[in-house]
Amino acid sequence: MTEYHRPRMSDASMPTTCVPPVAPTMTAMVYQAYGPPESIAVTTVDTPTPQRDQVLVRVKAASINLSDWEMLVGRPLYSRIWGLRRPRFRTLGSDVAGTVVAVGSAVAKLKPGDDVFGDIMGHFGGFAEYVTVPAAVLYAKPAELEFVTAATLPQAAVIALRGIWDRGQLVAGQHVLINxxxxxSGTFAIQLAKARxxxxxxxxxxxxQDYMRSAGADHVVDYRREDFAAHHRRYDLxxxxxxxRPLSVYRRILTPRGRYFLVGGSMTRLLQAACVGPLLSLVGxxxxxxxxxxxxPDDFARAARLTIDGTLRPHVERTFPLRGVAEALRRxxxxHACGKVVVTM
Ligand SMILES: NC(=O)c1ccc[n+]([C@@H]2O[C@H](COP(=O)([O-])OP(=O)(O)OC[C@H]3O[C@@H](n4cnc5c(N)ncnc54)[C@H](OP(=O)(O)O)[C@@H]3O)[C@@H](O)[C@H]2O)c1
Known part of the structure; x- marks a missing residue:
């Protein structure tokens, strides 16, 4: 593929520096309508141009989250928040790690050559060779972390941090159930809970089951064969x-001052937790x-530090090439995936 130094910048969006050479076109994994992974096509598109506050990132690794799958198939309904009938963003991919290759005129905190990672949900486009993102949503990748490792962290580790440590406020001796x-996210949640x-x-x-034990779980439940609510255990979180499951099930298994946080699931459960949950919280x-x-970005920094010190131990079950995104999403x-699946460029 011919490489060139980017010529197509308006004065307003002219990058301050622009190295190394960037190809004029790139491979992106594009879908046009909600549906199965087979609807994703390998497509050659123009390489995007960073706007004033954006950087152009050469993607090295992009991890798969369940949210990518949900946005592909258009279920649950909340995954259509950016496009009810058709997807607004035609290239998915939100957890990325890569190298900045061009920056917009207003970007001061990053420069070409910087290695970065972050959750670009709301901008998307990580399942491509390059992606443009506001510089503000990225964080410098520590040299100690490989690109693949860094790409596992943004969404999944931050959900776990918020749920177990920040909002969850789990402390030693307490009991937590992670569904x-x-x-x-679950793997990181187990590790953070054990660290506490x-x-x-x-x-x-x-x-x-074995995988959850290896990540640190003390007890494991197969949800297809057992009902976790039938165990007569009580959980602080x-x-x-x-x-x-309905909130009534969780109320039964929580301690009198227990906390329940819904992160994802069906639309019905989400609405119930959002509307009824706060009302129930007023009594008792x-x-x-x-x-x-x-x-x-500070959250990504925290997740990176916890990975470097060994508290978080990302488990990359499998990597796929960019053209294997459909299979990676299906996994x-x-x-089928234990821990994380990562697409590498
Ligand atoms: N609240 C927020 O701000 C926010 C932000 C981003 C993402 N999310 C949500 O976070 C959730 C978790 O994402 P993730 O990437 O960690 O997902 P993931 O890697 O796919 O893990 C979810 C696990 O749950 C299992 N599972 C499915 N149905 C289950 C059930 N009924 N009972 C117990 N386990 C079940 C899945 O295995 P099987 O399917 O094989 O059973 C899978 O192992 C997603 O729903 C996503 O939408 C929320």
Missing amino acids: GAGGG GATVTGVDNEHK VLDLVAY GQRLGVLAVEPQ VGEG
């Missing part, structure tokens, strides 16, 4: 990554509601 514990000295019950499918000591996570969406 969907064998996936991306809590007792962890992980719930996921039969193929992830429930982090629900895949909520399909239990707290129930939705955990809405809007990660900041996560159909629940």
Whole structure:
């Protein structure tokens, strides 16, 4: 592919520096309508141009989150927030790590050559060779972290941090139940809970029981065969990554001052937790509601530090090439992946 120094910048968006050479076109994984992974096509498109506050990143690794799958298939309904009938963003991919290759005129905090990572949800485009993103949403990648490792962190580790440490306020000796514990966020949630000295019950499918134990779970439950609510255990905290049960079930298994946070799941459960949860929280000591996570670059810094010091141990189950995005998405969406799946360029 011919390489060139980018010539197509208006004065307003002219980057201050522009190295190394950037190809005029790039490969992007594009879909036009909500549907199965097969609807994603390998497409050659113009390489995007960074606006004033943006940087152009050469993507080195992009991890898959369940949210990518949900936005691909258009379910649950909240995944259509950016386009009810058709997807507004035609290239998915929100957790990226890569190298800045061009910067907009107003960008001071990053320069070409900087290695960065972050959650670019709301901008998307990570399943491509290059992506333009506001500089403000990225964080410098520490040299100690490989690109693949860094790409596993932004969304999944920050959900776990917020749910277990920040809002969850889990402390030593407490009991936590993590529903969907064998996936991306769940693995980090187990590790953070154990780091706090809590007792962890992980719930996921039969193929992830050993994996959850290896991540640190003290007790594991196969949700297809057992009902976690039938165990007569009481939990100080429930982090629900895949909520399909009514709040009444969780109220029963929480301690009198227990906390329940819904992170993802069905639309019905989301609405119930958002509307009824705060009302139920007014009576008695239990707290129930939705955990809405809007990660900041500082959160990525924190996740990186915790990975470098060994508190977080990202588990990359498999990597796929860019053209294998459909298969990578299917692996996560159909629940086969333990931990994280990463696309590498
Ligand atoms: N609140 C926010 O701000 C926010 C932001 C970003 C993402 N999210 C949400 O976060 C959630 C978790 O994402 P993730 O990337 O960690 O997902 P993930 O890696 O796919 O992990 C989810 C796990 O839950 C399992 N599972 C599915 N149904 C289950 C059930 N009924 N009971 C127990 N386990 C079940 C899945 O396996 P099987 O499917 O094989 O059973 C999978 O192992 C997603 O729903 C996403 O939409 C929320």
